[in-house]
Amino acid sequence: xxxxxxxxxxxxxxxxxxxxxxxxxxxxxxNMFWYRQDPGLGLRLIYFSYDVKMKEKGDIPEGYxxxxxxxxxxxxxxxxxxxxxxxxxxxxxxxxxxxENTIYFGEGSWLTVV
Amino acid sequence: xxxxxxxxxPLSVPEGAIASLNCTYSDRGxxxxxxxxxxxxxxxELIMSIYSNGDKEDGRFTAQLNKASQYVSLLIRDSQPSDxxxxxxxxxxxxxxKIIFGSGTRLSxxx
Numbered sequence: 242x243x244x245x246x247x248x249x250x251x252x253x254x255x256x257x258x259x260x261x262x263x264x265x266x267x268x269x270x271x272n273m274f275w276y277r278q279d280p281g282l283g284l285r286l287i288y289f290s291y292d293v294k295m296k297e298k299g300d301i302p303e304g305y306x307x308x309x310x311x312x313x314x315x316x317x318x319x320x321x322x323x324x325x326x327x328x329x330x331x332x333x334x335x336x337x338x339x340x341e342n343t344i345y346f347g348e349g350s351w352l353t354v355v
Numbered sequence: 356x357x358x359x360x361x362x363x364x365p366l367s368v369p370e371g372a373i374a375s376l377n378c379t380y381s382d383r384g385x386x387x388x389x390x391x392x393x394x395x396x397x398x399x400e401l402i403m404s405i406y407s408n409g410d411k412e413d414g415r416f417t418a419q420l421n422k423a424s425q426y427v428s429l430l431i432r433d434s435q436p437s438d439x440x441x442x443x444x445x446x447x448x449x450x451x452x453k454i455i456f457g458s459g460t461r462l463s464x465x466x
Contacts (some may be wrong), residue, residue, distance in 0.1 A: 274453075281363070283458030284399075284443070299453070331398055335454075343389070344420055344445075346398040 244268070245347035253353045260319040262350050264332030273315035274344065275299075275307060277306050277326075290315055298328040322354045340350065359446050360383065361457035370463055374431040376442050376460050381425070384449025388420055390429045391443040393459065399443055403429065434464045 254302045266273065274289040276299075286299030288307040296307050304326060308316045315334075319326055332347040358377050376390075387406055391399035391432040403409045403428055405418040405427065417430040429447075445458040 281458065284456040286453060289453060343401050343404060346400070349398045355398075 245332055245334050245345050247330075247347040247350045248280075249350050250348065253352045253355060254319075254322050256323060256354055258319075258322050258354075260322050260352065260354075262317040262319075262330055262332070264315045264317070264347055265313050266311065266315075266332075266334040266345075268334065268336070270334035270336050270345075271312070272335045272342075272344075273309065274335075275305075275315065275317045276333065277301070277328040277329050278329045278331060278349075287317065287330075287345065317329045319352075322351070322352075324354050326352065328352060358448070358455045358458075359444055359457040361442075361444050361460045363458060364461040364463075366460055366462050368462065370434055370436060370464055370466050372434055373437065374434045374462055374464070376429040376431075376444075376462065378427045378429075378444030378457055379425055380427070380444075380446045380448075380455075382446070382448040383422075383425060384389045385422075385425075385446045386449070387425075387447040387454075388418070389445040389454070390416075390418060390427075391445060391456075393441045393443060395440075402442075406437050431462075436464050436466065438462060439464045 245266045275287045276284045290309045306318045330350045335342045335344040390402045393399040403418040411418045415432045419428045441459040443459045
C-alpha cells in the first residue's frame with residue numbers, strides 16, 4: 242500500500258514564526274503536492290513537484306515555499322506564519338504519467354496560527 | 356466559472372436508497388476523472404476512477420462519465436450510514452499538469 246506520511250499532525254504556532262511541514266512517501270512517486278483545505282473552499286493547490294529539486298506554483302503559492310531535496314520528501318515552508326494560514330494541509334503523491342495515476346493523500350496536518 | 360463544480364449539499368438520502376452525486380467540469384480536453392470520499396477530520400480516499408464514456412461499477416458504487424456534456428456522476432446503491440461523508444470530484448485537465456478538485460458534496464444518509 243502507498244503510504245504518505247505527514248510527521249506533524251497538529252501544530253500551534255505564533256504569528257511570524259517559521260513553520261516546516263514535512264511529508265514523506267514510500268512508493269518512489271515522482272509527483273508530490275501540497276494542498277490546503279478550508280471549509281467551503283475545497284482543496285487548493287499550493288505547490289507541486291515533478292522531480293527532485295523541481296517545483297511549480299499552484300493556485301495559492303503566496304506566503305509559502307517548498308523544498309524537494311530527495312525524491313521521497315517534500316517540505317512545505319511558511320516563512321512567516323500568519324493567522325490566515327490556519328488550515329488543514331494535505332500532502333499527496335502520484336507516479337509519473339499523471340493521466341491514469343491516482344493521487345494518494347497523507348493524513349493531514351492541522352495548523353493553527355495564533 | 357469554476358473548473359470543477361459540485362453542489363455543496365448537504366444531500367440527504369434515506370438508508371437503502373440510491374445517492375446520486377454530480378460534477379461538471381469546464382476543460383473539454385479532460386481525460387481522467389476521480390471520486391474521493393472524505394470523512395470529517397480525515398484525508399480524502401479514492402473511491403473510483405473513470406477514463407472512458409459510460410458507466411464503471413465497483414460494488415455499490417457506479418461512476419458515470421459523459422464527456423460530450425462534461426459531466427461525471429457517482430451513484431451509491433443501498434446507501435448506508437457509513438456512506439455519510441463529503442465526496443470530492445477530481446479532474447485531470449488537458450494539460451495533464453495537475454489534478455483539479457471540486458469543493459465537494461456533503462452526503463448524509465438518514466436511518
